[in-house]
Amino acid sequence: MFDIRPVAFVVGAFICTLAPLLLICAVVDLAADNPDWMVFVGSAMVTFAFGSLLTLATRAENLEFDIRQGFLLTIAVWVAICLVGAIPFYFAAAKPSIADAVFESTSGITSTGATVLSDLDHMPPGILMWRALLQWIGGLGIVATALLVFPFLQVSGMQLFKLESSDVGEKFSPRIADTTRQITLLYVALTVLTTVALIAAGLRPFDAVCHAMTGVATGGFATHDSSIGYFGNRTVEAILLVAMIAGSLTLTLVLRAVAGRPGALLRDPQTRLFFVSIGVAVVTITTWRITTSEVEPLQALWGTLFSVVAIMTTTGFVLEDHATWGALPVAAFFVIIFMGGCTG
Numbered sequence: 001m002f003d004i005r006p007v008a009f010v011v012g013a014f015i016c017t018l019a020p021l022l023l024i025c026a027v028v029d030l031a032a033d034n035p036d037w038m039v040f041v042g043s044a045m046v047t048f049a050f051g052s053l054l055t056l057a058t059r060a061e062n063l064e065f066d067i068r069q070g071f072l073l074t075i076a077v078w079v080a081i082c083l084v085g086a087i088p089f090y091f092a093a094a095k096p097s098i099a100d101a102v103f104e105s106t107s108g109i110t111s112t113g114a115t116v117l118s119d120l121d122h123m124p125p126g127i128l129m130w131r132a133l134l135q136w137i138g139g140l141g142i143v144a145t146a147l148l149v150f151p152f153l154q155v156s157g158m159q160l161f162k163l164e165s166s167d168v169g170e171k172f173s174p175r176i177a178d179t180t181r182q183i184t185l186l187y188v189a190l191t192v193l194t195t196v197a198l199i200a201a202g203l204r205p206f207d208a209v210c211h212a213m214t215g216v217a218t219g220g221f222a223t224h225d226s227s228i229g230y231f232g233n234r235t236v237e238a239i240l241l242v243a244m245i246a247g248s249l250t251l252t253l254v255l256r257a258v259a260g261r262p263g264a265l266l267r268d269p270q271t272r273l274f275f276v277s278i279g280v281a282v283v284t285i286t287t288w289r290i291t292t293s294e295v296e297p298l299q300a301l302w303g304t305l306f307s308v309v310a311i312m313t314t315t316g317f318v319l320e321d322h323a324t325w326g327a328l329p330v331a332a333f334f335v336i337i338f339m340g341g342c343t344g
Contacts, residue, residue: 005058007073011080012054018084019048021133025088028206029126036092036124043087082106085134092127108134111219113316120225125206131221132210139217139247140187183251186258190216194243201235215243218341220316227318234302240317241309248274248313248341270342274312281308281336285329292326304329312336 026040085105089096096104100116107114108131115131117123191212198208207223214221224230228237246254249271256264265271282305289300303320310317311333322329 002068004069004072007069007076008058009055010073011076012051012056012058014077015051015080015084016048016055018081019044019051021137022047022088022130024133025126025130028129029124032125034093034124034126036088036126039088039091040126040130043091047084047087078109081109081137085109085130088127088130093124094127104131105134108219108221109138111135111138111217111314113214113220113314115221118225120223121230123223128210128221128223129206132213135217135219135221136191136213139213139219140184179252179255182255186251186255187216190243190246194239197239198236201239202233203231203236207231211240212243215240215315215317216247218244218247218313218315220310220314222317228306229319237302237306237319241306244309244313244315244317247315250342268342274339274342277336277339278305278308278312281312281332285325285332288328289325307333308336312339313341 022040022044026037026044029035029037029040082102082105085108086098086101089101089104090098094117096116103114103116106112113135117127117131120128194212194216195205195208198212199205203211210221210223211228220227222228222230228240231237249265250268253265253268253271256262282301285308286297286301286304289295289304290297293300295303303322306317306319307322309315310319314337322333
């Protein structure tokens with residue numbers, strides 16, 4: 001008989017972890033004297049209560065997962081987090097429809113970056129922070145989060161790993177746990193470094209935190225309608241350019257590079273193809289723009305480089321309206337967006 005209790009238990013635990021993040025957004029709104037802070041506090045209370053009840057009701061002494069339960073767990077966690085993430089959007093002052101709220105939440109947690117919200121310049125800061133947090137969580141990945149959380153729940157993360165690999169020996173388990181922790185620390189470190197650099201470059205701490213999270217997560221949610229073009233700051237653009245590239249590389253190879261073995265990253269064929277593709281696209285589109293318009297060469301080069309990286313890493317930050325560049329750039333962007341980065 002199929003036992004759904006282990007799946008419900010873990011889903012409840014995941015739902016509970018969203019409550020502290022909702023309270024962070026409540027503090028942001030409260031500091032800005034925005035009444036939406038009550039929405040986030042209420043959402044946190046409901047989320048934690050529901051998750052706790054679900055966890056307590058399905059608690060068992062030994063939680064073991066078979067393959068079918070593993071597949072169901074993966075789907076259930078994604079669906080549950082997308083639905084819970086939609087609650088603040090629906091009840092906040094912006095008041096989108098239920099479909100729009102779920103869409104925005106799903107776009108955030110999957111770090112897709114598509115949005116149905118407008119007038120971001122006047123959006124409550126708590127909502128903007130919630131969008132960024134959803135993307136940041138999604139950028140790290142639900143499975144990586146699960147491998148971190150499962151030991152505290154006394155659940156074996158190896159059951160999930162069976163869905164991804166044929167090597168399920170016990171000897172591999174410690175390495176998975178250690179690597180996951182290291183990747184998480186690297187992900188957090190990249191975010192913190194990007195935030196500090198953006199603040200030093202002149203951004204408000206709020207804008208710096210939001211763009212650092214969505215840049216490293218390669219999600220692209222911005223705090224202004226004109227995206228990165230709003231700031232008009234080349235230093236900010238350069239910092240986010242590095243953040244997007246770092247967030248799109250294979251983090252296990254970045255870990256080796258940080259540990260003093262950069263050769264592993266440089267020898268990786270996927271990484272080489274990634275950078276070669278960026279170079280070819282930048283040269284081709286820059287040449288097109290210089291020969292078909294009156295744009296300055298350096299301006300054309302920088303705008304093209306930023307746009308190519310933003311699109312190829314699937315981040316989606318916007319510096320210029322590249323739809324006006326002509327047929328060739330639009331067609332090239334349509335191709336490279338399918339290539340994506342190296343993570344996953």
